[in-house]
Amino acid sequence: MNLHQTSVPIEDYDLDATLSSGQAFRWKHIDGWWEGVIGQHWVRLRTEGKNLLAETAAPVADWTWLHHYLQLDVNLSAIVETFPNDEPMQASLDSCRGLRLLRQDPWECLASFICSSTKQIIQIQQIMAALCKTFGDSLPVPIGHAPAYSFPTAQRIANLTEADLRGCKMGFRAPYVLGTARAVVSGEVSLEALHQMKLVQAREQLLKFPGVGVKIADCVLLFAYGFDQAFPIDVWIMKAVQQLYFPKRRASLKRLRKFTETHFGPHAGYAQQYLFHYMRVKNRTTK
DNA sequence: TCAGACCCTCACAG
DNA sequence: ACTGTGAGGGTCT
Numbered sequence: 511m512n513l514h515q516t517s518v519p520i521e522d523y524d525l526d527a528t529l530s531s532g533q534a535f536r537w538k539h540i541d542g543w544w545e546g547v548i549g550q551h552w553v554r555l556r557t558e559g560k561n562l563l564a565e566t567a568a569p570v571a572d573w574t575w576l577h578h579y580l581q582l583d584v585n586l587s588a589i590v591e592t593f594p595n596d597e598p599m600q601a602s603l604d605s606c607r608g609l610r611l612l613r614q615d616p617w618e619c620l621a622s623f624i625c626s627s628t629k630q631i632i633q634i635q636q637i638m639a640a641l642c643k644t645f646g647d648s649l650p651v652p653i654g655h656a657p658a659y660s661f662p663t664a665q666r667i668a669n670l671t672e673a674d675l676r677g678c679k680m681g682f683r684a685p686y687v688l689g690t691a692r693a694v695v696s697g698e699v700s701l702e703a704l705h706q707m708k709l710v711q712a713r714e715q716l717l718k719f720p721g722v723g724v725k726i727a728d729c730v731l732l733f734a735y736g737f738d739q740a741f742p743i744d745v746w747i748m749k750a751v752q753q754l755y756f757p758k759r760r761a762s763l764k765r766l767r768k769f770t771e772t773h774f775g776p777h778a779g780y781a782q783q784y785l786f787h788y789m790r791v792k793n794r795t796t797k
Numbered sequence: 798t799c800a801g802a803c804c805c806t807c808a809c810a811g
Numbered sequence: 812a813c814t815g816t817g818a819g820g821g822t823c824t
Contacts (some may be wrong), residue, residue: 683803
């Protein structure tokens with residue numbers, strides 16, 4: 511099978527930071543390429559000068575799905591300009607200029623982040639790999655290449671058992687993923703409908719799923735639906751905001767939430783991702 | 798509002 | 812090498 515290629519001019523796009531930043535969990539860095547699956551497409555990516563190079567195993571007539579997933583049409587500098595001009599934010603920006611937000615499939619994003627609770631990113635990656643390998647569909651890959659799998663649909667997972675999912679190392683998250691899949695399939699909550707809603711209303715819908723609290727709901731709102739104002743607060747962000755913005759006294763979660771809702775502007779979610787990445791990188795180098 | 802439980806894996810001491 | 816311990820992009824009761 512031959513490879514099918516496209517090349518897209520890009521600006522301000524840090525592919526490494528974006529794909530390794532803990533918003534998606536199925537990308538692997540291999541031989542200078544980022545290999546992964548978007549929808550039903552196996553694909554590998556790399557930047558070459560001012561271009562993004564993408565290769566697929568099957569012929570592609572329309573690359574819209576790629577542009578959409580990578581948000582190639584987003585003008586990053588216009589977003590970054592709305593960030594607060596304070597020291598912590600600028601330091602975060604300097605650490606990973608070109609970091610982007612992806613636009614993921616809602617179901618995949620939802621299931622992934624349900625599995626993220628009290629897990630390290632590397633462990634989340636392992637769970638997703640096991641899930642897709644066991645219950646996803648095999649996808650066309652280049653000859654001689656390791657097999658690739660689609661993300662199992664909600665329908666597929668709804669028909670499994672808790673034990674099936676525990677077999678994918680989900681632990682106590684297994685019943686959550688199962689219950690959520692069944693709620694999606696039954697139509698109890700429509701993932702489609704969220705696109706038309708306001709942030710608060712959409713969040714309310716996501717909170718109906720078992721295993722989904724505010725943090726995970728906000729991740730899905732931000733990474734799958736493009737609600738840029740969503741600002742997921744996890745232990746890392748908590749630490750970051752506490753240290754960087756409230757160094758003197760300990761602030762409550764409520765206080766921090768209030769602060770983040772206003773301080774970071776209309777694209778707070780992007781700002782959050784920069785802070786998160788900054789903390790991770792800083793932590794890695796000092797430890 | 799607040800612990801404690803939840804499942805499991807890995808890193809790191811000792 | 813072996814066992815013990817703690818914590819990991821939270822949520823539920």
